[in-house]
Amino acid sequence: MFKLIVVANDGSVGGFKALALACDIAKRAGTALHMISVEVLPNMPASIDEVIEAKTDENHKFHDVLAKARDIAKKKGVKLDAEVVAGHAVSAIVAYVKAHKADLLVVGFMGHSALYERIIGGTADRLVRLAPCPVLVVK
Amino acid sequence: MMDNIWFTSALWIALALASALISIRIALSVALIEIMMGALGGNIIGMPLTPWINYLAGFGAILLTFLAGAEVDMAVVRRNLGASLGIGFVSFLLPYIGCMLAARYLLGWPWPQAQIAGISLSTTSVAVVYAVMVETGLNKTELGKIILAACFITDLGTVLALGIVFASFTIWLLAFAAATIVVVMMLPKVGPWFFALVGQRVSEPEIKFLLLILFALGGFATAVGSEAVLPAYLIGMALAPAFQHDPELPHRMRVIAFAVLTPFYFLKAGSLIEAKALIAGAGLIALFLGMKMATKFVGILPLTRYYRFDKREGMYTTLLMSTGLTFGSISALYGLTNHIIDQEQYTVLLTSVIASAVVPTVIAQTWFLPKIASAKQEV
Numbered sequence: 001m002f003k004l005i006v007v008a009n010d011g012s013v014g015g016f017k018a019l020a021l022a023c024d025i026a027k028r029a030g031t032a033l034h035m036i037s038v039e040v041l042p043n044m045p046a047s048i049d050e051v052i053e054a055k056t057d058e059n060h061k062f063h064d065v066l067a068k069a070r071d072i073a074k075k076k077g078v079k080l081d082a083e084v085v086a087g088h089a090v091s092a093i094v095a096y097v098k099a100h101k102a103d104l105l106v107v108g109f110m111g112h113s114a115l116y117e118r119i120i121g122g123t124a125d126r127l128v129r130l131a132p133c134p135v136l137v138v139k
Numbered sequence: 140m141m142d143n144i145w146f147t148s149a150l151w152i153a154l155a156l157a158s159a160l161i162s163i164r165i166a167l168s169v170a171l172i173e174i175m176m177g178a179l180g181g182n183i184i185g186m187p188l189t190p191w192i193n194y195l196a197g198f199g200a201i202l203l204t205f206l207a208g209a210e211v212d213m214a215v216v217r218r219n220l221g222a223s224l225g226i227g228f229v230s231f232l233l234p235y236i237g238c239m240l241a242a243r244y245l246l247g248w249p250w251p252q253a254q255i256a257g258i259s260l261s262t263t264s265v266a267v268v269y270a271v272m273v274e275t276g277l278n279k280t281e282l283g284k285i286i287l288a289a290c291f292i293t294d295l296g297t298v299l300a301l302g303i304v305f306a307s308f309t310i311w312l313l314a315f316a317a318a319t320i321v322v323v324m325m326l327p328k329v330g331p332w333f334f335a336l337v338g339q340r341v342s343e344p345e346i347k348f349l350l351l352i353l354f355a356l357g358g359f360a361t362a363v364g365s366e367a368v369l370p371a372y373l374i375g376m377a378l379a380p381a382f383q384h385d386p387e388l389p390h391r392m393r394v395i396a397f398a399v400l401t402p403f404y405f406l407k408a409g410s411l412i413e414a415k416a417l418i419a420g421a422g423l424i425a426l427f428l429g430m431k432m433a434t435k436f437v438g439i440l441p442l443t444r445y446y447r448f449d450k451r452e453g454m455y456t457t458l459l460m461s462t463g464l465t466f467g468s469i470s471a472l473y474g475l476t477n478h479i480i481d482q483e484q485y486t487v488l489l490t491s492v493i494a495s496a497v498v499p500t501v502i503a504q505t506w507f508l509p510k511i512a513s514a515k516q517e518v
Contacts (some may be wrong), residue, residue: 042169043166046405
């Protein structure tokens with residue numbers, strides 16, 4: 001049914017739940033599995049150092065996320081192609097899904113306050129609206 | 140209660156802390172949040188400026204400018220001298236002239252006020268450009284390096300204009316220029332020698348040595364009617380190669396600056412925004428933003444064609460170079476502090492500067508991202 005599943009993992013509990021389920025689906029369906037993680041850099045920074053500092057923090061974080069994700073995939077017997085990009089989470093994930101013509105996007109659910117959801121909307125919510133393929137939100 | 144300096148300090152630091160937390164939460168520049176917090180605080184609760192707040196804010200502006208100068212990658216500038224000098228100079232000159240003439244002839248502002256408008260809106264935010272280039276991976280390409288070098292040249296133009304336009308042309312100005320040139324020429328050798336001699340110590344003799352030079356030349360600049368940020372940027376540029384070799388010292392200075400000094404500068408900059416002037420001046424803000432972007436386009440876009448950027452990269456470069464924040468705010472605040480512009484004009488100019496940090500970035504990211512967008516990151 002699927003040729004390529006993309007799982008978005010921000011290193012949160014929800015992100016790893018999404019990865020675990022994506023691994024299970026990929027194994028059963030015999031599908032390729034990609035993982036994308038997005039480093040978020042400060043918007044409109046005042047100094048280059050601010051950017052470098054944020055980038056260094058994100059690199060450390062996602063170095064550990066990649067190692068943990070590869071370990072989970074290995075234990076589940078799935079080959080995982082993982083990639084880290086920098087930018088805005090929603091647009092970067094949607095661009096990745098479009099570029100790789102993925103059939104299914106799996107994302108974790110992260111609860112925000114009612115006010116945040118009303119004003120800004122959750123990442124998963126916006127991915128459901130903007131992704132060009134079916135989206136599975138894992139709780 | 141605001142006569143009590145500790146309560147006043149607590150209020151300003153509370154706003155700075157709230158700004159830092161919001162900045163971390165929504166990944167937006169702490170400087171931008173501090174300006175907004177300052178604007179809210181200034182208009183809702185009132186944030187009277189005392190001499191010591193003005194001192195800390197001024198100190199913050201000097202350090203901020205010094206650190207911006209220290210970020211200049213001279214090797215990149217030298218390697219791409221023709222393109223970066225051409226794009227950078229035009230990127231400064233056309234908005235400077237365009238916005239100055241718009242203020243003078245469309246709005247009827249007197250020349251000194253029009254000069255402040257031109258200088259404030261001539262800037263390019265190197266940090267905004269750099270952040271976007273890291274995201275796209277452009278910072279590793281030749282195109283990205285040319286853009287970055289051009290941004291440094293634009294900032295240099297802005298700082299030189301701010302330092303020279305309002306200076307009194309006397310023999311003392313020549314003496315100041317000579318002293319600055321001597322220090323700038325000697326520092327690349329004397330600085331690293333002194334840093335190696337004293338080493339890293341808790342008493343921070345390295346930082347005290349740099350502050351001594353910054354304050355002395357800043358004092359000299361102020362005495363001749365120039366601006367302390369001019370020598371600060373040049374000294375930063377002179378030490379940039381040494382700092383790139385050993386980034387620990389500028390990092391410690393940044394920690395000091397961003398922890399206790401720049402919050403006072405950005406909060407003060409925001410607190411002087413007048414809400415009613417903001418509403419009344421919405422049209423002027425749009426005019427200045429439009430003029431800044433239009434003149435950047437007229438100047439930079441043809442040059443990107445000349446230097447054989449493809450169409451999309453040319454548009455992207457032009458939009459990124461239309462951004463501005465730190466030097467724009469420093470220039471506008473300089474105008475207000477020295478009674479060249481009034482608070483309404485300051486509100487219009489600072490808000491136009493803030494808009495120029497946001498609007499061109501959003502347009503560039505949404506419609507003109509080059510094909511190498513969202514480059515794979517090495518972690």
